[in-house]
Amino acid sequence: MSFIATPLSMHFEEPLPLQGGASIHHYDLAYETYGELNADGSNAVLVCHALNASHHVAGVYADQPKSEGWWDNMIGPGKAVDTNRFFVIGINNLGSCFGSTGPMHQNPDTGRVYGADFPVVTVEDWVDAQARLLDRLGIARLAAVLGGSLGGMQALCWSLRYPERVAHAVVVASAPNLNAENIAFNEVARRAIVTDPDFHGGNFYDHGVVPRRGLRIARMIGHITYLSDDVMNQKFGRQLRGGLDLKYSTQDIEFEIESYLRYQGDKFSDYFDANTYLLITRALDYFDPARAHAGNLTQALAASQAKYLLVSFTTDWRFAPARSREIVKSLLENRRRVSYAEIDAPHGHDAFLLDDPRYLGVMRSYFDSIAKDIA
Amino acid sequence: MSFIATPLSMHFEEPLPLQGGASIHHYDLAYETYGELNADGSNAVLVCHALNASHHVAGVYADQPKSEGWWDNMIGPGKAVDTNRFFVIGINNLGSCFGSTGPMHQNPDTGRVYGADFPVVTVEDWVDAQARLLDRLGIARLAAVLGGSLGGMQALCWSLRYPERVAHAVVVASAPNLNAENIAFNEVARRAIVTDPDFHGGNFYDHGVVPRRGLRIARMIGHITYLSDDVMNQKFGRQLRGGLDLKYSTQDIEFEIESYLRYQGDKFSDYFDANTYLLITRALDYFDPARAHAGNLTQALAASQAKYLLVSFTTDWRFAPARSREIVKSLLENRRRVSYAEIDAPHGHDAFLLDDPRYLGVMRSYFDSIAKDIA
Numbered sequence: 016m017s018f019i020a021t022p023l024s025m026h027f028e029e030p031l032p033l034q035g036g037a038s039i040h041h042y043d044l045a046y047e048t049y050g051e052l053n054a055d056g057s058n059a060v061l062v063c064h065a066l067n068a069s070h071h072v073a074g075v076y077a078d079q080p081k082s083e084g085w086w087d088n089m090i091g092p093g094k095a096v097d098t099n100r101f102f103v104i105g106i107n108n109l110g111s112c113f114g115s116t117g118p119m120h121q122n123p124d125t126g127r128v129y130g131a132d133f134p135v136v137t138v139e140d141w142v143d144a145q146a147r148l149l150d151r152l153g154i155a156r157l158a159a160v161l162g163g164s165l166g167g168m169q170a171l172c173w174s175l176r177y178p179e180r181v182a183h184a185v186v187v188a189s190a191p192n193l194n195a196e197n198i199a200f201n202e203v204a205r206r207a208i209v210t211d212p213d214f215h216g217g218n219f220y221d222h223g224v225v226p227r228r229g230l231r232i233a234r235m236i237g238h239i240t241y242l243s244d245d246v247m248n249q250k251f252g253r254q255l256r257g258g259l260d261l262k263y264s265t266q267d268i269e270f271e272i273e274s275y276l277r278y279q280g281d282k283f284s285d286y287f288d289a290n291t292y293l294l295i296t297r298a299l300d301y302f303d304p305a306r307a308h309a310g311n312l313t314q315a316l317a318a319s320q321a322k323y324l325l326v327s328f329t330t331d332w333r334f335a336p337a338r339s340r341e342i343v344k345s346l347l348e349n350r351r352r353v354s355y356a357e358i359d360a361p362h363g364h365d366a367f368l369l370d371d372p373r374y375l376g377v378m379r380s381y382f383d384s385i386a387k388d389i390a
Numbered sequence: 391m392s393f394i395a396t397p398l399s400m401h402f403e404e405p406l407p408l409q410g411g412a413s414i415h416h417y418d419l420a421y422e423t424y425g426e427l428n429a430d431g432s433n434a435v436l437v438c439h440a441l442n443a444s445h446h447v448a449g450v451y452a453d454q455p456k457s458e459g460w461w462d463n464m465i466g467p468g469k470a471v472d473t474n475r476f477f478v479i480g481i482n483n484l485g486s487c488f489g490s491t492g493p494m495h496q497n498p499d500t501g502r503v504y505g506a507d508f509p510v511v512t513v514e515d516w517v518d519a520q521a522r523l524l525d526r527l528g529i530a531r532l533a534a535v536l537g538g539s540l541g542g543m544q545a546l547c548w549s550l551r552y553p554e555r556v557a558h559a560v561v562v563a564s565a566p567n568l569n570a571e572n573i574a575f576n577e578v579a580r581r582a583i584v585t586d587p588d589f590h591g592g593n594f595y596d597h598g599v600v601p602r603r604g605l606r607i608a609r610m611i612g613h614i615t616y617l618s619d620d621v622m623n624q625k626f627g628r629q630l631r632g633g634l635d636l637k638y639s640t641q642d643i644e645f646e647i648e649s650y651l652r653y654q655g656d657k658f659s660d661y662f663d664a665n666t667y668l669l670i671t672r673a674l675d676y677f678d679p680a681r682a683h684a685g686n687l688t689q690a691l692a693a694s695q696a697k698y699l700l701v702s703f704t705t706d707w708r709f710a711p712a713r714s715r716e717i718v719k720s721l722l723e724n725r726r727r728v729s730y731a732e733i734d735a736p737h738g739h740d741a742f743l744l745d746d747p748r749y750l751g752v753m754r755s756y757f758d759s760i761a762k763d764i765a
Contacts, residue, residue: 035638193628195628198645199610202648232585235577244570247574263409263410263411263676269675272573277577277581
């Protein structure tokens with residue numbers, strides 16, 4: 016069993032200006048910390064989360080033995096990111112639905128639930144909010160900022176937006192921006208949610224309903240893109256749910272893969288907020304540091320001062336290795352120090368959350384070297 | 391402009407037994423023919439359609455100059471499949487929504503619209519129905535049966551179910567069965583339709599509505615899988631719809647790819663039947679000639695007597711070249727005569743409908759040789 020983690024929350028009164036022009040004030044950020052900040056505050060590691068994760072990165076909650084954090088295999092005492100050496104911080108992003116202020120909370124300006132009025136937030140906005148929390152925790156500079164997928168985009172963004180505050184950026188299974196296909200999948204998922212009659216223009220809270228149909232479809236699409244073709248064939252193939260006989264039905268479950276997807280969709284619709292899904296997929300769509308440089312990623316990365324580790328997985332077709340290599344190439348063109356590992360793993364995008372010994376080995380060895388730099 | 395095509399229809403009284411155990415009687419098949427059947431009936435080519443196509447394969451309808459058939463670039467006077475030499479037949483499949491009997495028609499047993507009661511039909515059932523139409527047309531044996539994608543599955547099925555009636559089977563951008571990922575995409579599309587409140591359990595005709603939301607989502611998912619990643623990036627990339635400024639909205643169209651998908655979804659929901667979508671995707675899921683042979687495709691293809699042309703496209707990730715190669719390998723293990731072309735085309739699955747000169751050249755040369763055999 017893992018160590019006991021304790022969820023914390025920090026309140027912020029002062030307005031946070033957002034990229035979209037709006038600002039947000041009187042908000043809370045949920046976070047957790049593991050390990051001890053050392054005397055000179057030099058051992059802090061910030062972990063940024065992806066679409067449906069949270070500040071609960073590692074450990075379990077008291078009396079909930081199965082509540083392991085989403086990166087518990089990576090982070091903890093004696094693990095690749097060793098909390099005996101590092102002070103690790105997980106933060107739930109603004110607009111999410113796990114404790115930080117989001118669409119289901121009260122808008123202090125109107126006294127009503129935000130719903131559809133919650134402002135669009137970007138990766139840059141999240142990084143700014145995270146920076147304020149670090150200020151409050153007295154952390155001037157991070158030993159490392161670390162994230163996978165959308166979390167990797169935040170790590171990359173940190174190194175550009177606060178270059179003097181980041182010693183190392185660890186960007187796993189990520190990309191310098193979404194390509195057209197990625198945006199397309201996000202858009203289908205959003206349309207499924209928005210056109211669900213129970214969405215009520217984003218104000219479904221007032222109607223006592225949840226747009227479950229849309230959330231289910233969104234999650235099913237997501238799951239297809241998280242897995243590799245190969246792993247899906249190995250895990251499910253054409254296996255029938257009900258034995259050898261076909262049911263000859265268009266609506267009954269016939270194949271195991273259908274059962275798996277429906278189950279994942281149902282589960283997701285029980286706990287995830289529909290407005291949060293829209294906001295987070297949009298933040299993914301918008302992230303594009305090269306945009307302000309006419310698409311030139313090398314120019315965009317010139318602001319960085321950090322050292323980098325990039326990791327990708329061969330069967331990840333959502334954020335393919337080629338996308339990580341674009342970042343590596345642009346960093347090298349800026350003469351930054353970059354390590355890059357392309358892990359030959361069968362699990363697709365999901366690999367960044369799984370126990371691949373080569374992957375965990377690369378991470379352990381990189382964080383070992385960071386720890387030695389600090390000591 | 392192309393030649394004038396005329397839609398025809400044939401009525402069948404006698405029951406057609408279906409794989410699922412039910413049967414269908416008093417049904418119509420919509421079809422078209424191009425060219426002239428020769429004296430000994432040896433120049434007939436049957437074209438099988440894929441998901442959303444029909445019997446209108448080539449030519450245009452009188453006074454509708456833009457109504458070209460879906461394979462008009464391939465089939466017609468002087469084209470790769472030359473209607474000056476071949477008698478080409480296109481048939482709309484049972485359960486489709488373009489003229490043949492389908493869920494929106496009256497069930498002769500109840501006097502009510504079939505709706506959800508339309509029986510599940512399989513590729514085998516379609517081939518049986520097509521065979522009966524050929525009987526009526528006095529065609530004992532086909533010079534060739536030809537199809538792409540799901541149409542290719544029908545062509546393959548023809549060569550196994552009626553081996554003595556098929557001289558050549560031309561199987562383009564197809565597969566010996568769907569893999570788990572293919573089934574997964576079909577299932578998400580079906581769930582989007584079935585859970586649309588306007589679906590009414592398949593009896594939406596009685597309510598004067600159409601489950602448009604579900605059909606839109608289904609079509610958007612389809613379009614993503616028809617295109618290659620590369621062609622999507624070239625065609626749309628991250629291009630914004632509204633010029634240089636971001637709107638910072640989760641629901642407004644921001645990227646060109648979103649606009650394209652929404653347009654395709656809207657268009658599709660105007661003309662395609664929701665029950666047909668369920669039936670046809672299910673026929674795709676079920677097709678698996680190796681199933682009756684414990685998964686051994688070579689044994690399954692032992693029944694064939696035809697000569698084969700298989701064509702695949704390098705960027706087709708829906709029906710990847712590896713799937714066509716499985717068929718080629720199993721045919722060769724049965725010592726059948728097989729030609730195989732793997733076309734290096736950028737367009738993904740859609741390539742089988744497009745004007746690639748190498749692809750059209752392969753088809754022309756293969757059909758030239760068939761024509762010479764006949765003459």
